[in-house]
Structure formats: C-alpha cells, structure tokens
Amino acid sequence: MTPAPFDYAAPTSLKEALRLLDNRSADPKILAGGHSLLPLMKLRLAAPGVLVDLRRVPDLRGIQAGDGRLVIGAMTRYVDLEGSPLLHEHAPILAQAAGLVGDAQVRNRGTIGGAIAHADPAGDMPAVICCLDASLHLASPRGERTVPATEFFRDIFETALSEDEILTHISLPIPSTPPAQHYVKFRRRMCDWAIVGASVSVTCDDERITACRVFLTNVGPIPTRATAVESALEGRNPTAETISQAARGAGADLSPSSELNGSADYKRHLAGVTCSRALQDALGIGRA
Amino acid sequence: MRIALTVNGERQEIDVEPRLLLVHLLRDHLGRTGTHIGCDTSNCGACTILLDGDAVKSCTLLAVQADGCAITTIEGLASGSQMHPVQEAFWDNHGLQCGFCTPGMIMAAVALLDRTPRPSEEEIKRGLEGNLCRCTGYVNIIRSVQAAAEALDRSGSVPAA
Numbered sequence: 001m002t003p004a005p006f007d008y009a010a011p012t013s014l015k016e017a018l019r020l021l022d023n024r025s026a027d028p029k030i031l032a033g034g035h036s037l038l039p040l041m042k043l044r045l046a047a048p049g050v051l052v053d054l055r056r057v058p059d060l061r062g063i064q065a066g067d068g069r070l071v072i073g074a075m076t077r078y079v080d081l082e083g084s085p086l087l088h089e090h091a092p093i094l095a096q097a098a099g100l101v102g103d104a105q106v107r108n109r110g111t112i113g114g115a116i117a118h119a120d121p122a123g124d125m126p127a128v129i130c131c132l133d134a135s136l137h138l139a140s141p142r143g144e145r146t147v148p149a150t151e152f153f154r155d156i157f158e159t160a161l162s163e164d165e166i167l168t169h170i171s172l173p174i175p176s177t178p179p180a181q182h183y184v185k186f187r188r189r190m191c192d193w194a195i196v197g198a199s200v201s202v203t204c205d206d207e208r209i210t211a212c213r214v215f216l217t218n219v220g221p222i223p224t225r226a227t228a229v230e231s232a233l234e235g236r237n238p239t240a241e242t243i244s245q246a247a248r249g250a251g252a253d254l255s256p257s258s259e260l261n262g263s264a265d266y267k268r269h270l271a272g273v274t275c276s277r278a279l280q281d282a283l284g285i286g287r288a
Numbered sequence: 289m290r291i292a293l294t295v296n297g298e299r300q301e302i303d304v305e306p307r308l309l310l311v312h313l314l315r316d317h318l319g320r321t322g323t324h325i326g327c328d329t330s331n332c333g334a335c336t337i338l339l340d341g342d343a344v345k346s347c348t349l350l351a352v353q354a355d356g357c358a359i360t361t362i363e364g365l366a367s368g369s370q371m372h373p374v375q376e377a378f379w380d381n382h383g384l385q386c387g388f389c390t391p392g393m394i395m396a397a398v399a400l401l402d403r404t405p406r407p408s409e410e411e412i413k414r415g416l417e418g419n420l421c422r423c424t425g426y427v428n429i430i431r432s433v434q435a436a437a438e439a440l441d442r443s444g445s446v447p448a449a
Binding site: 109 | 289305306307308330331336339342349350352353355396399400414416417418419
C-alpha cells in the first residue's frame with residue numbers, strides 16, 4: 001500500500017512549521033510519529049498535500065519540571081514517557097499507560113502529541129491526560145494559547161485545534177502529595193486498542209479519599225468523566241467495599257457505541273470492571 | 289527529494305519520492321531484501337529494522353523520515369561468515385520454522401537485548417509482542433532469545449547493532 005503523492009517538509013523551527021501549516025491551499029498536515037497518520041494515508045483515507053514533519057523542530061521533545069508543573073514536549077515518544085523518572089515520581093499513570101500502547105516498535109515512534117491531536121476515541125492518552133488535569137499548549141501564527149485537556153476533545157477525531165495551530169507541549173500540575181494512580185486497559189490481545197479503559201487518580205489523607213478523578217476510554221466519542229464513581233468515592237474510606245460500590249455505578253449513564261470488539265452493554269459492564277480494577281491497583285487494595 | 293542515510297554502515301545518497309516507504313527503499317532501491325513485508329499495516333513486525341538503534345516497523349515510516357539516520361537491517365548483523373550471537377542462537381535453538389518472520393524477530397530481539405541484557409521470559413514476550421509468527425513457533429523463539437542473552441553475557445560482548 002502506497003500513499004497518494006504529497007510533498008514533504010522537515011522545518012527546523014516552530015516558526016517555519018507554522019508558516020508551512022498556514023499555507024492552506026497546499027493542504028498541509030502535521031507529521032509527528034506517523035503511526036496513526038501513515039496507516040490512514042496508506043489506505044488513502046487521508047491524502048494531505050504536504051506533510052510538515054516536526055522531527056527537526058527543537059524543544060518539542062523531552063520532559064521537564066518547573067514552577068510546580070511538568071512540561072512534556074508534544075514530540076516525546078511513548079518509550080520516553082515509559083522510562084521517565086519525573087513521570088514515575090509525579091504522574092506514574094502516564095508512564096504506565098504509555099507502556100500499554102501498541103508494541104515496542106510503535107512506542108519507539110509514536111508520540112504523546114500525535115496521539116492527542118489525532119484524538120482517537122480508543123486511544124489511551126486522551127483519557128489519561130484528562131485524568132491528570134493536563135493543559136495543552138497550542139501555537140499558531142496568531143500567538144499561543146492554553147486549553148484544558150477536558151475542553152480539548154470535541155468529537156471523534158475532532159479537537160479544539162484550529163487548522164493553523166500546532167500542539168507544542170502538554171503540562172501537568174505536580175501534586176503536593178503523591179496521588180495513587182492507575183490505568184487499566186481492557187483488550188483481548190496485546191497490541192490491541194482498548195475495548196474500554198479506566199484512568200484513576202486518587203488522593204487520600206490518613207483515612208479518607210479527599211479527591212479523585214476518573215476518566216474512561218472508548219465509551220463515547222471523547223474521554224468520559226465517571227462523575228458518579230468520583231462522587232461515590234470522595235470523603236469515603238478507601239476500602240474494597242467502597243471501591244466495588246463506587247465502580248458499580250460507572251456504566252449507568254454511558255451510551256457507548258457498539259463495535260466489533262464489544263456491544264454497548266458489554267462496554268457498560270467493562271466500565272465497572274475496569275474502574276474497579278484501576279482503583280484496586282491504584283490504592284493497593286487486593287482484587288477480590 | 290534527495291536523502292542521505294547510512295545502511296549497515298554504508299553511506300547512501302538517493303533521490304526518492306516523499307511517499308516511498310522505508311521498507312521499499314531498503315528492498316527495491318537498495319536491494320536489502322532480508323527485511324520482509326508481511327502485513328503492511330504495522331501489525332506483524334516482519335519489516336522490523338533498527339533506526340538509530342531503535343526497533344521500528346519500516347512499513348510505517350517514509351524513507352524521507354530516515355534522512356540523516358543510521359539503519360541496521362538483518363544483513364548488517366553478521367560480520368563476514370561470523371553470525372551475530374542472536375542469529376546463532378536462533379539457529380541452535382530452532383527459533384524458526386518457515387523463516388518469514390525471522391529477520392523481524394531477530395532485529396526486535398537485538399533491540400530488546402541491547403536495552404535489557406538479561407531479560408526474564410515475561411520481558412522477552414513483551415519485547416517481541418509486536419512480532420507475529422504464523423508458524424506459532426514462539427516457544428523456541430523465546431528459548432533462542434534466552435540463549436542469545438546467555439551467550440552475549442558469557443562473551444561480555446555488546447550486540448553489534
């Protein structure tokens with residue numbers, strides 16, 4: 001399978017990349033790791049006029065801490081997220097979830113920014129960054145702006161990115177106390193996409209759950225916040241009983257679409273199962 | 289578009305169409321047919337090569353994305369008639385049946401051992417999860433990687449790639 005013909009550019013500055021992207025008549029498209037875009041182009045489901053490869057743009061790779069936040073370059077690969085000591089310390093769910101994407105070869109190429117901009121409902125990164133209350137930093141010839149992850153995803157493969165904007169960085173608040181986090185990805189085989197996934201981040205004081213965020217993957221067009229689960233947990237003692245009660249409510253308000261890998265009912269069931277397992281693993285409470 | 293890259297230590301400069309896939313550059317333009325095309329959808333791993341030391345699926349990269357990079361294919365592992373320890377281990381342990389997946393398996397195994405010199409069985413399975421063997425010869429493939437790890441450990445040598 002060969003893509004339709006296109007032109008290719010690998011600019012060496014963000015300014016140049018933005019200029020190329022702004023030339024709308026050339027029908028440009030940003031290329032990051034290419035592991036979602038190239039398969040689409042090979043199937044001729046996408047046929048951009050010019051690919052603007054960000055691989056030579058400086059400062060879009062790597063993870064840094066400063067001013068109470070972690071800043072992750074959009075071109076940072078899954079393999080780099082997986083092994084990052086900063087993430088293991090401050091946002092372990094992101095390192096853990098990155099290790100569940102695709103396979104070793106895919107993780108050597110795929111990038112966090114590419115996955116977020118692509119906004120596949122079955123992708124792992126969107127729900128995880130929502131769970132982490134991340135902010136997305138966008139640049140365009142008009143300037144820069146920041147959009148909360150929870151407002152970035154609009155519909156299947158649709159985001160707040162304008163045609164002339166590039167996602168440059170993802171930033172996360174560094175929590176004052178280490179939160180208990182876990183991502184559970186339910187799939188039938190390794191390398192598969194999530195049929196359903198659950199991202200949880202829980203903060204506890206000595207006795208009680210003081211805050212929690214729970215976001216689900218692939219039960220709707222965009223990451224879905226499990227508010228019923230969150231409110232059933234907040235203020236409660238983190239016990240096996242609390243978790244199973246709370247997780248039971250995860251599927252109630254969902255209207256997922258049926259697909260080859262699972263019917264809507266099955267996905268609603270999996271929402272409860274994945275929430276329960278993610279909470280158990282995050283809080284270190286043994287699975288029943 | 290003119291690109292320059294190193295393939296198995298040899299510098300190559302070549303004019304390519306931007307849409308040329310890296311695997312086609314290697315096979316059709318540079319004659320390195322040891323890299324196989326299996327699924328052509330980045331599932332099977334038969335086209336795995338090393339790009340600047342990382343295992344990647346060359347069916348899901350454009351040749352132009354490898355401009356300025358160093359590539360190792362299965363042909364680049366042996367030195368003369370001396371096979372690479374991972375190749376040797378696949379031979380000794382019957383790590384192949386039809387052989388179609390083998391170049392990709394070996395390249396993925398070389399990358400795995402480079403990063404994880406003494407992998408557990410679980411780590412080997414995880415490291416090779418992107419490579420499919422339709423003969424389902426996985427048991428001997430895992431055994432081969434374990435044997436290669438031991439051989440490399442004994443010799444104290446670092447994989448060539």
